Amino acid sequence: MADTYHQIFVHLIFAVKGRRSLLKKEFRQDFFRVLSSKVKNLGHFPIIVNGMSDHVHCLIGLNPNQKLSDLVRDLKTKSNQFLRDKDWVAGRFEWQTGYGAFSYSKSQINTVYKYILNQEEHHRKLSFKQEYIGFLKKFEIEFKEDYLFEFYPEE
Structure with missing residues (x-):
């Protein structure tokens, strides 16, 4: 029987419920x-x-033998529990429902890696809302703003 080969790269983005700034720099x-x-x-x-x-x-x-939605669900659940156990966040911590998932080819991985590595620099210039909507537009994903993450007015 022939082997199965795969190379699937996915960029996931998900937010804290209410876009609260709970992932503090000291433990991030x-x-x-x-x-x-x-x-x-x-x-x-x-x-x-x-x-x-x-x-x-x-x-x-991505392991193609597992559903992406299961990965995100389990990652959110396990990280919620971890934050509760560590007591790094005062009060109740939750992730917002939903997430973004964007696929890339091997030749794009270095560029995406650098982008993710330099988040603080990117967010000096643009908000999370601008960033996320930019991804949706870049990947030509139809969306309605009413169904995006829960955004608070820009300061």
């Missing part, structure tokens, strides 16, 4: 390392996990 990098290990424990290949206080970017090599 530790939390992103934990998310990366959780991606691996769920059977996928983590390439980079980074983000800001209110959202996360994950670039992963």
Whole structure:
């Protein structure tokens, strides 16, 4: 029987419920390392996990034997539990429902990696809402703003 070969790269984006800035700088990098290990424990290949206080970017090599929606559900559930156990977030922590998933070819991985690595720099110039809508437009995904993440007015 012939082997099966695959190379599927996905950039996931998901946000803290209410876009609250709960992923504080003092623990954020530790939390992103934990998310990366959780991606691996769920059977996928983590390439980079980074983000800001209110959202996360994950670039992963997707295991085609598992559904992407299951990965995101499990990653959100396990990271919620981790944050509760660590007591890094005061009060109740939740992720917003929904996520963005964007596929890339191997030749684009270095560019996407650098983009995710430099989140703080990107967000000096544009808001999360602008960033996310930019991805939707770039990938020609039809959307209605009413059904996007819960955005608060820009400050």
